[in-house]
Amino acid sequence: MAKFSFLSNVAMAAAGAYALTRYSPGHAPIVNLNPYSTFSIIYSLILAWKIVYHMFLYPKWLSPLNKLPKPPAGALGIMDSSGSVSAPGRERWKPCVPHQGFLYYLHIFNSQRVIVASPSAVQELCVRADDFTKPRLIRLLAERFLGLGLVLAETEQHRAQRRVFLPIFAPRHVREMYPIFWAKTREVTQKLAGIVESAAVQGSGKERMAVMEVGHWSSRAALDIVTMATLGKDFGSVENENSLLAKSYRNALEPTRGHLVQAMFKLFFPSSIVDNIPNRWNRALAEYVPIFRGTCRDLLIEKRNAASDETIKTKGKDLLSLCFQYEESARANEEELIDQLTTFLAAGHETISVGITWAVYMLCLHPEWQTLLREETRAHFPDPTDGAGAAAVPDPFVVETLPLLQAFIHEVLRWYPPIPETMREPLRDTVVDGQFLPKGLMLVVPIKGIMRQETCFGPDAAVFNPRRWLTEKPVEEGEGAGGATKLAFNSTGGATSKYANLSFMQGVRSCIAMNFAKAEMACIIAAWVGRFKFELEDPSLMDEKNMRISNGSFSGRPANGLNVKWGVVDGWGTKTATKA
Incomplete structure (x- = not known):
């Protein structure tokens, strides 16, 4: 503009x-x-x-971009809004249009956009990260409550932040967090089981099931886990749904199209004017942003007063200690440290919560996987509702290699990535994969769309199939009869390139908390599928075409929530896992 x-x-x-x-x-x-x-x-x-x-x-x-393949006439009009996060318009027509990795379309007010749809082109965007930036629209949308933390920082500032904060999410450190993951998983599972049992009592002998919204509970659990694991503080969101921090994030991150409209206005008018328009979005941010930023400020002050400078600089590996190390190395001020904390808390719990929500949805659509996962998880996880087993914690090395659980989680993240698309903007005129792209052009990377292309995940890419992540592996000596095989997790999933697997992106802009997210999802999904059975309250959602996905927030979650019937499954056996 x-x-x-x-x-x-x-x-x-x-x-x-x-x-x-x-x-x-x-x-x-x-x-x-x-x-x-x-x-x-x-x-x-x-x-x-x-x-x-x-x-x-x-x-x-x-425009020279006019030579690129385009959507069918009328698919996207001048005022079309399908450029939002879920992009339903593009999902409908993109697979039907032959292309060589790039598609051209016009967005609102006929602004030019190009879809980058091939792994080779995405690879260039990832490798040449300094040549591209997040569009101003994204920064305007997120900066007010995220701040300029790791998600929005660019070039050298991003590299400096990533170097400092990477250690807390290293695999070894994530494995040390399993007691925290499992303690909070036990708490939320016991809470949910109690609700189901209460519903059964009130139902006068009816089937032991209760309807609950999955995202509501996954969000509360994820927020508590990320604060406990990274900040050492339990804000009690699972115990109290009206906990101040949980309520603040829930309202600030509520998906509405108004978020996008507000950001678009900032392209034409000063932020100081747009941010003071008396609408629901501004009122929510004015009320809740000071709460979670104030909470982060209090934690920083408490940590600074409790620890010596030497301890903070050389020994601390929690998020607060790393913030102080970043303060020292980058000469950052207090507001910049708060930006980092709010980024990790918001982005961390929101995306994990969405991933868990989609996992439960796919369990409802594929009940055979409930049975398979229940047998495997009960054989390798302690009963989360057993009060006598509070000290028992699942073995991280075992969890990371459970074939069925890992295959299911990775397929959910492929089929419904929490961030279904991202955007980039060239900082100068450039050429990507042989295609000229002018400075300032909006480039759309349809993460979900790419991972559903046959050229990326094979002929069944358009089908939800966790078995793509499984292979037969010879049984090692001492494990069984000679020549026998067993299921093993295959981390590639049959992808034709590592840049076809974009659930956490790739390169220097990949998600720093990938190992953290997958470990947390594994614990919660294992506990829930081991203890509960799931059915959709609305049978029409068994057809995925009827599932509306939010297009007003950063993540792609069910637009109307996901109401599911939860039923307790008795017992917690010690059988060996069965093959899929």
């Missing part, structure tokens, strides 16, 4: 008005007007021409 620069238009109109009123013949009609009227007319003509040129002539006929 820089093409519509207000100042340049004013300058041209003022120069034109001055020239006409001073040097043109007196009989020219426009000169008979006063200078202000002349200026207004010229300004209107300039603006009209720019609108016609930049919104119609250039994008539709003159």
